[in-house]
Amino acid sequence: xxxxxxxxxxxxxxxxxxxxxxxxxxxxxxxxxxxxxxxxxxxxxxxxxxxxxxxxxxxxxxxxxxxxxxxxxxxxxxxxxxxxxxxxxxxxxxxxxxxxxxxxxxxxxxxxxxxxxxxxxxxxxxxxxxxxxxxxxxxxxxxxxxxxxxxxxxxxxxxxxxxxxxxxxxxxxxxxxxxxxxxxxxxxxxxxxxxxxxxxxxxxxxxxxxxxxx
Amino acid sequence: xxxxxxxxxxxxxxxxxxxxxxxxxxxxxxxxxxxxxxxxxxxxxxxxxxxxxxxxxxxxxxxxxxxxxxxxxxxxxxxxxxxxxxxxxxxxxxxxxxxxxxxxxxxxxxxxxxxxxxxxxxxxxxxxxxxxxxxxxxxxxxxxxxxxxxxxxxxxxxxxxxxxxxxxxxxxxxxxxxxxxxxxxxxxxxxxxxxxxxxxxxxxxxxxxxxxxxxxxxxxxxxxxxxxxxxxxxxxxxxxxxxxxxxxxxxxxxxxxxxxxxxxxxxxxxxxxxxxxxxxxxxxxxxxxxxxxxxxxxxxxxxxxxxxxxxxxxxxxxxxxxxxxxxxxxxxxxxxxxxxxxxxxxxxxxxxxxxxxxxxxxxxxxxxxxxxxxxxxxxxxxxxxxxxxxxxxxxxxxxxxxxxxxxxxxxxxxxxxxxxxxxxxxxxxxxxxxxxxxxxxxxxxxxxxxxxxxxxxxxxxxxxxxxxxxxxxxxxxxxxxxxxxxxxxxxxxxxxxxxxxxxxxxxxxxxxxxxxxxxxxxxxxxxxxxxxxxxxxxxxxxxxxxxxxxxxxxxxxxxxxxxxxxxxxxxxxxxxxxxxxxxxxxxxxxxxxxxxxxxxxxxxxxxxxxxxxxxxxxxxxxxxxxxxxxxxxxx
Numbered sequence: 001x002x003x004x005x006x007x008x009x010x011x012x013x014x015x016x017x018x019x020x021x022x023x024x025x026x027x028x029x030x031x032x033x034x035x036x037x038x039x040x041x042x043x044x045x046x047x048x049x050x051x052x053x054x055x056x057x058x059x060x061x062x063x064x065x066x067x068x069x070x071x072x073x074x075x076x077x078x079x080x081x082x083x084x085x086x087x088x089x090x091x092x093x094x095x096x097x098x099x100x101x102x103x104x105x106x107x108x109x110x111x112x113x114x115x116x117x118x119x120x121x122x123x124x125x126x127x128x129x130x131x132x133x134x135x136x137x138x139x140x141x142x143x144x145x146x147x148x149x150x151x152x153x154x155x156x157x158x159x160x161x162x163x164x165x166x167x168x169x170x171x172x173x174x175x176x177x178x179x180x181x182x183x184x185x186x187x188x189x190x191x192x193x194x195x196x197x198x199x200x201x202x203x204x205x206x207x208x209x210x211x212x213x214x
Numbered sequence: 215x216x217x218x219x220x221x222x223x224x225x226x227x228x229x230x231x232x233x234x235x236x237x238x239x240x241x242x243x244x245x246x247x248x249x250x251x252x253x254x255x256x257x258x259x260x261x262x263x264x265x266x267x268x269x270x271x272x273x274x275x276x277x278x279x280x281x282x283x284x285x286x287x288x289x290x291x292x293x294x295x296x297x298x299x300x301x302x303x304x305x306x307x308x309x310x311x312x313x314x315x316x317x318x319x320x321x322x323x324x325x326x327x328x329x330x331x332x333x334x335x336x337x338x339x340x341x342x343x344x345x346x347x348x349x350x351x352x353x354x355x356x357x358x359x360x361x362x363x364x365x366x367x368x369x370x371x372x373x374x375x376x377x378x379x380x381x382x383x384x385x386x387x388x389x390x391x392x393x394x395x396x397x398x399x400x401x402x403x404x405x406x407x408x409x410x411x412x413x414x415x416x417x418x419x420x421x422x423x424x425x426x427x428x429x430x431x432x433x434x435x436x437x438x439x440x441x442x443x444x445x446x447x448x449x450x451x452x453x454x455x456x457x458x459x460x461x462x463x464x465x466x467x468x469x470x471x472x473x474x475x476x477x478x479x480x481x482x483x484x485x486x487x488x489x490x491x492x493x494x495x496x497x498x499x500x501x502x503x504x505x506x507x508x509x510x511x512x513x514x515x516x517x518x519x520x521x522x523x524x525x526x527x528x529x530x531x532x533x534x535x536x537x538x539x540x541x542x543x544x545x546x547x548x549x550x551x552x553x554x555x556x557x558x559x560x561x562x563x564x565x566x567x568x569x570x571x572x573x574x575x576x577x578x579x580x581x582x583x584x585x586x587x588x589x590x591x592x593x594x595x596x597x598x599x600x601x602x603x604x605x606x607x608x609x610x611x612x613x614x615x616x617x618x619x620x621x622x623x624x625x626x627x628x629x630x631x632x633x634x635x636x637x638x639x640x641x642x643x644x645x646x647x648x649x650x651x652x653x654x655x656x657x658x659x660x661x662x663x664x665x666x667x668x669x670x671x672x673x674x675x676x677x678x679x680x681x682x683x684x685x686x687x688x689x690x691x692x693x694x695x696x697x698x699x700x701x702x703x704x705x706x707x708x709x710x711x712x713x714x715x716x717x718x719x720x721x722x723x724x725x726x727x728x729x730x731x732x733x734x735x736x737x738x739x740x741x742x743x744x745x746x747x748x749x750x751x752x753x754x755x756x757x758x759x760x761x762x763x764x765x766x767x768x769x770x771x772x773x774x775x776x777x778x779x780x781x782x783x784x785x786x787x788x789x790x791x792x793x794x795x796x797x798x799x800x801x802x803x804x805x806x807x808x809x810x811x812x813x814x815x816x817x818x819x820x821x822x823x824x825x826x827x828x829x830x831x832x833x834x835x836x837x838x839x840x841x842x843x844x845x846x847x848x849x
Contacts (some may be wrong), residue, residue, distance in 0.1 A: 039269065040289040040306065047370030048336040049289045049308035065308070065327075068371035085248075085268060089338045089364045090605020106370070124311065124326040135326075 030057040030078040034099040034130045035155075038171035041084050046071040051125075052093060053132055054078040055149040059095060061156060063134060063147070069108045070147075073101040073156055073179075077210055079207040100209040101156075105172040109145075109160060111138055113168040141166070155179070155208035162201055169203035180208045220347040231473040232579025235504060235620035235718075236539065238403070239581060241610040244281045247272055249608040251306070251598035253294040254588040261299055264610065265291040267600055271302060271313065271322075274588060285313045293417070293586070294462035295345045295353065305342045305355055310398055310815060312360055329633050331404040332396070333373035333389020334358055338364040339393065343415055350399040351421035352405070356414035356427055359393045359453050378467050380662045381452040382663035383414070384433040393454025395443050409458055410449030410475070414441075415585060416512065418494035424531075428491035432818075436659030436667035439478030440512065441532040448474040450661065464500050472661060472739050479531040480522050481659065481701050481725045484666060485768050488514030492585035493729050494522070495595075502593020504615045505638045511538065513584030513597055519613070521638050523625045528732040534704075534724040539580055539613065540593060582607040621711045626704065626722050630730055632677075632693035633704065640686040640712045647682035651708050652691055656700040661739040665818050668825065670742035675702070677757055686712065754827075763837025764828050766818065769836075777840030788816075790840035797841045804833055 028169055031037040037054040047066035054060045061073035076097020083091035106119045123135040123142070131148035147157040160169065182203050221261050243249050243642075253265035262276040269288035274281040285301065293305040300315040302322075306572055309330040313322045334340055337360030344355035360366065368375050373390035380387075387393045395414060397405040407425070409830040412435050416428035425443040429435050434451045441449055448455070452471055454463055466474065482491055492513040497506050510522040525533050586598030595613040602608075625636040643652045654677055657669040679692035689705075706720040728734050766775070772787035773779050779787035788796040797804070808829045811819035820829065 018365065037287070040308070041269075042336045042367070047372075048334040048367050049306075050710070064370055066372045082267075085602075089361075092336075122327055124324070126325070127323040183634040 030054050030060075033057060036127060036130060036132050037078065038125065038127060038132055039079070039081060040095075041079075041081060041185060042090065043071065043079075044092040046093065046150045052079045052081075053147070055131070055156075056153055058097075059149050059153055059156075060095070061101075062095075062146070065134075065136075067103075067106050068102070068122070068136060069103045069105070069122040070156070070158075071103065073207065073209075074099045075154065075212075101176055101207050103174060105174060107138070108172040109138065109143070110170040111141055111143075111162070111166040111168070112173075114172060137157075150206065150208060153187045154211075155206065158207070160203045161206075165199045165201050169200065171203075176207075178210045180210065182206050182208075232412065234715075235618045236291050237614045237616055238613050239614060240581075241279070242531050243610060244272075247281065247283075248826070249610070250289070250600040250602055251608060251610050252586060252600050254586045254596045254598035254610070255294050255296045256588060256590055257296040257299045259299055260325060260591045261296075262596070263294060263296050263302065264598060265294050265304060266691060267291070267602060269306070271304065272514065274297070276592075278530070282320060284315070284320070288313075288325075290341070291342050292341050292348075293355075295347055303328065303353065304344055305344045307340060307342055310342075310345055310353060310355060328353075329398045329402050329404050330372065332391035332394075333371065333375060335371070335375065335388050336365070336367035337361060337388065339413070340388075341384070341413070341415065343427075344417040345398070346417050346425075347420040348397070348419050348425065351400040354397050354407070354417055354419060354425050356395045356411060356417050357392050357449070358411075358413035358415070359383075360388050361385055361815055375620045378456070379453065380455050381468065382433075383451060383453040383469060384663075384665065385453060387453040387456050390457050390513060391454075392457075393451060394457065395425065399615045403721065404530055404584075406457075406459075407445050408443050408447050408449060409454035410447075410451050412451040412455065414759070416491055418496070418510070420510075421496055421498055421508070423810075426479070426494050426510075428482075428494060429478070430490055432665050433663055434661065435660065437484040438489065439484045440480040440491070440494055440535070443481045444476070449478070450475045466739070475661060475688060475739070477725075477727050477739075479524065479725065479727070480533050480535050481723065482512070482514075482520060482535050483669075483701065483703075483723050485766070485770065486721070487520050487537060487723065488516045488518040490515035491520075493587045495587045495589060497591035503589065503595060503613075503621060505622075510758070511587055513587045515583050515585070515601070517580045517582055517584075519580070519584060520597075523627075523629050525625075525830075527628055527730055528728040530728055532628075532725050532727045534623075534722045536623060536626075536722045537719045552709040552829075566716055581609055581611055582837065608736050621715045622719060623704075623706065623717065628724070628726065629690060629731065632691040632696055633702070633724060634688065634690045635704075635706075636688050637686075637711075637717075640690060641689075642710050642712055642714075643682060643686050645709050646686060646689050647680050648708075649677045649680050651706060651707040652677045652680065652689075653707070654691070654693060654702060656695075656697075656702045658700055658739065658742070664821075671700070671744045673744075696726070696729065697735075698729050699739075700739065701725050756827075756831045756834030758831070758835050758838055760828060761831035761833070762839075764824055764832040765835050765839075769832065772817075775843065777836065790836060797837060801830075801833060808833065841849055 028038055031054050033056045039052045040049055041052055043050040043062045044048040046062050047064045051063040060078050064071045074097035075094055080094040084093050107118050118138045121137040126133045131146050132142050133146040136143055144161045148157050148158055248266040248423055250266040250267040251264050251592045252267045255263050257263055261273045263273040265271045267290050271285040272283050273280050280486045288306040291304045291306040295303040302313045304311050304313055310328040312326040312328050314324040315322045316324050316385050341358045347353055375389045377386050377388055386410045387599045394409050395407045397407050411429050412432050413430040414427040418426045427441050427443055429439055431438045473826050494512050497503050497509050501507055512520045519539040524533040542737055581599045583599040583601035584597045585600055588596045594698040597611045599609050619639050622633050622638045624638045654675040656675055659667040676694035677691050677754035678694050682692040703725045706717055712745035777790040778792055779789040792794050809821040811817045
């Protein structure tokens with residue numbers, strides 16, 4: 001992966017180009033359009049060592065490797081990581097934006113139509129040019145979840161993939177007063193769960209933030 | 215200036231001599247890199263690789279300093295293992311992570327969780343140390359205990375959490391395996407290795423493949439030690455026993471803890487040999503770093519690098535620690551305050567001299583926070599420094615052997631009757647064979663729940679005979695008493711090499727856990743054997759020399775010898791000289807502070823470490839040395 005110069009690439013005092021995400025120069029400055037920034041850190045109201053991810057300059061979300069899902073997503077600048085770095089007894093980062101989407105259900109993804117809480121094991125992530133792909137096991141089945149910005153930058157597209165077709169995909173959706181959720185391949189039931197037909201290796205969700213109130 | 219020229223200009227800034235035998239250099243880091251260096255290693259191809267606490271990994275050709283960022287976004291990594299230039303294992307707070315560049319552009323895009331089966335709560339004190347690799351390919355790691363001064367995040371825990379305490383520890387083990395040393399197998403499985411650690415901030419694997427760690431002085435840890443970690447043993451701090459399958463949740467009694475505890479291999483006496491050690495690294499340079507092949511170097515948070523000579527006695531490791539390199543700050547300050555070189559501090563009322571220092575460095579100064587050490591392929595020793603919240607002075611330095619043989623006690627080994635010393639060079643024979651050239655005393659530390667321990671059962675030990683070798687390189691000291699359970703302190707002040715150079719570090723502490731016969735200490739490890747000195751009357755005048763001894767033993771690392779707290783400037787150690795309000799308080803108020811400490815400010819409680827009369831002595835010394843001086847009448 002290449003680190004691209006920041007949108008406002010500039011020469012600093014000693015002539016070094018400030019690169020996106022370089023901590024000493026600009027703590028967690030939002031990245032340029034079409035790029036991502038991923039920091040594992042202390043996030044407010046999240047499990048330990050959650051992720052702060054920026055998808056371009058105006059969209060961010062936190063992924064929880066303990067809970068297994070997106071804690072919340074926001075519109076606005078990224079996060080201020082200074083509280084996590086500036087003192088011996090560090091504090092959570094500060095979200096620099098308006099949260100538009102939240103989750104709280106543990107392991108909201110299921111590889112079955114029904115069933116209990118799966119065993120979730122976080123396995124890492126891959127930085128893509130304009131997205132991040134989280135890897136984890138659900139009851140031992142490897143899952144890849146790619147998260148990128150919607151075309152208009154006002155929401156998230158989540159693409160879940162497995163190597164071997166599963167019986168069914170489902171996702172425990174929660175009421176979202178400021179976002180709309182859809183799944184192009186799925187149907188919706190009363191439990192607000194999206195399902196796909198048996199035999200599928202992919203499942204996607206689109207999370208679109210509501211337009212800001214005038 | 216273009217980027218390339220700028221990077222080339224980031225040359226080694228320090229060229230002044232550390233002493234004649236070693237040169238200390240400060241390596242200028244790129245402006246874009248956070249200098250809080252928390253890991254230093256070299257790749258198999260010789261690239262210098264560092265990590266910092268902002269979560270980045272950078273690497274460069276150490277000759278060109280063409281720094282390039284390899285990875286970022288990690289959660290406060292404290293150690294790395296460089297498998298290849300494009301394949302690095304990193305100990306970040308929540309996880310052992312493999313970071314790889316799979317597409318060959320020099321920047322990592324894959325961050326793979328190798329193992330994360332221990333608990334985390336985002337508490338500030340939950341550092342993960344390591345990874346070092348043993349001969350079987352396992353990664354060795356240690357996770358520290360959290361601290362009650364910080365918060366616990368119990369949201370979405372991945373292992374059981376439990377804030378209860380096992381004994382009287384100050385810090386609980388809040389989640390599984392906190393306070394343990396453990397291994398991660400090549401196929402990613404966690405093997406609990408040994409409990410009993412408080413904050414094992416330095417993890418090392420010897421050339422023989424054995425695991426060693428350093429731990430931090432505090433509750434149940436009398437003084438920071440170097441420990442040979444053997445599977446299933448218990449090393450003193452009880453909090454981690456919560457997760458012991460053998461105990462099954464049962465809380466051991468204080469007596470059981472004493473019986474279970476394995477003593478540390480080498481104690482690093484608090485104050486004299488630093489206060490907060492980091493990585494132990496073995497000199498495997500084959501002589502490129504001087505005459506210490508096979509010995510262990512330990513960085514310390516204070517401006518100190520120490521050297522350890524290990525040996526096996528009756529089947530267990532023990533040995534001696536020597537100061538190796540100490541910054542000049544203490545010397546300057548002592549000269550200023552006492553008018554005497556620190557090597558010739560006037561003796562106290564009891565005829566003893568209490569504080570020694572290495573010869574002053576010239577030019578570049580050794581920084582603080584020497585947590586991470588690594589030998590480079592060229593034999594130089596790189597020092598990664600991070601001090602967050604405790605001081606200012608992060609960065610990267612390196613020590614280069616100039617080729618001149620230093621004058622040092624190379625080894626100190628236990629014999630049947632005392633110790634055998636080997637020097638790095640030929641010594642002046644007359645002094646080498648004189649008993650008066652050596653001063654030996656011994657003391658013990660107590661195993662107790664209080665933070666640290668006073669030195670107890672102290673006493674001078676007579677050197678009854680010295681057998682010097684014909685070649686002037688060795689001397690065997692026969693002592694009047696040699697018993698297990700004591701730390702033996704050796705000073706060799708008058709000794710010089712045949713070329714008149716003095717011993718650079720005429721001080722050593724040998725931890726005698728066992729005699730060659732296999733005999734170990736049989737007395738109580740939590741109580742002194744000797745009766746305490748008779749208490750002076752409460753209204754007796756304080757003893758300034760005793761106060762000076764206490765200050766130089768327990769206070770100087772933070773408050774510094776000049777009383778300005780300058781040795782750890784970012785740390786809240788009071789500046790007694792520059793801030794007159796500090797000593798404007800009443801004696802009672804200041805004595806209460808010394809006894810109870812200041813929670814959250816780093817001032818530890820000394821009530822159970824320093825006796826009440828010694829606290830009065832040290833306060834009197836502080837007032838006399840650093841307080842406002844009475845107005846003097848002019849001529």
